[in-house]
Amino acid sequence: MLGYDRDKEAKALVVNEEEAKIVRLIFELYLQKQSTLEVAKELNARGVRTKRHIYKDRTCGDRPFVKKSVGDIINNYTYIGKVKYAGEVYDGVHKGIVSPHVFARAQKIMGENHVHRGTIKNTKGTTLLKHILWCGHCKTRMVPTYAAKKNIKYRYYVCYKAQSTGYESCPVRSVNAQFMENFVVEKVGAIINQTPEWKGKNLIINTPAWDVLYPQERRRVLNLLVRAIVYEHDAKKISIEFNSEGIEELQKELADAL
Numbered sequence: 001m002l003g004y005d006r007d008k009e010a011k012a013l014v015v016n017e018e019e020a021k022i023v024r025l026i027f028e029l030y031l032q033k034q035s036t037l038e039v040a041k042e043l044n045a046r047g048v049r050t051k052r053h054i055y056k057d058r059t060c061g062d063r064p065f066v067k068k069s070v071g072d073i074i075n076n077y078t079y080i081g082k083v084k085y086a087g088e089v090y091d092g093v094h095k096g097i098v099s100p101h102v103f104a105r106a107q108k109i110m111g112e113n114h115v116h117r118g119t120i121k122n123t124k125g126t127t128l129l130k131h132i133l134w135c136g137h138c139k140t141r142m143v144p145t146y147a148a149k150k151n152i153k154y155r156y157y158v159c160y161k162a163q164s165t166g167y168e169s170c171p172v173r174s175v176n177a178q179f180m181e182n183f184v185v186e187k188v189g190a191i192i193n194q195t196p197e198w199k200g201k202n203l204i205i206n207t208p209a210w211d212v213l214y215p216q217e218r219r220r221v222l223n224l225l226v227r228a229i230v231y232e233h234d235a236k237k238i239s240i241e242f243n244s245e246g247i248e249e250l251q252k253e254l255a256d257a258l
Helices: 017-033 036-045 067-074 100-117 160-165 177-194 215-225 244-257
Strands: 004-007 012-015 052-055 058-061 082-085 088-091 133-135 140-149 152-159 174-176 226-232 237-242
Touching (some): 017 036, 017 067, 017 100, 036 067, 036 160, 067 100, 067 160, 133 160, 140 160, 140 174, 152 160, 152 177, 174 177, 215 226, 215 244
Parallel strands (some): 133 226
Antiparallel strands (some): 052 058, 082 088, 133 140, 226 237
16 A cells, blocks of 8 residues: 555555645645646656555566545545545554645535535446446557536546546547447448348347347447447547357247247
């Protein structure tokens, strides 16, 4: 853990003073910027890296910060000499690195940010391409998100790297969710209808049966048909990798239902 080393003999955490300075800096920056992403960008600009570990001759960590790694530090009770277990907070035997006052201020900001961003939610079940849409530039998944204006929700898929380290890190950034979902459904349906081994098999997608499915059912069908969808921003195209095992499974389910 950043800021501590483990005393193997005493089986306890001891403060690593050099790393502790980084932990205090992270809290200080968060109180100023009130954004885990902005803190991550500032740390990376200063050349600060995550803690380096050596485990069984393997080197772990020593990576640029992302907003999750910053958030994990801000939310960690270890840094005030406490231990959180099963939802309860107890006094630890180790020394804290930041003051309880600073920690409480950071938690207050974190809580306010969470409430503000969660006021218009209800995206569950509508993210058709979750887990299968990839950014071709960064080779990372594109994850569902939304923006709200005047209580109207606009859904997007955003490159995970852009979301974690800043939008300037990826030229793709985001794509309108409804547009991408409609395009993928039409494209997958067209390819299936043009493929001899699948044509005429009534694989549901882009048929009247598709329109009456619940969102969760649509997502399951698409995940059976498709293994991955890669959005190539520069070429303005998508590449589709079909899931032959999933298609066989779907065919069997449809046959058994008849």
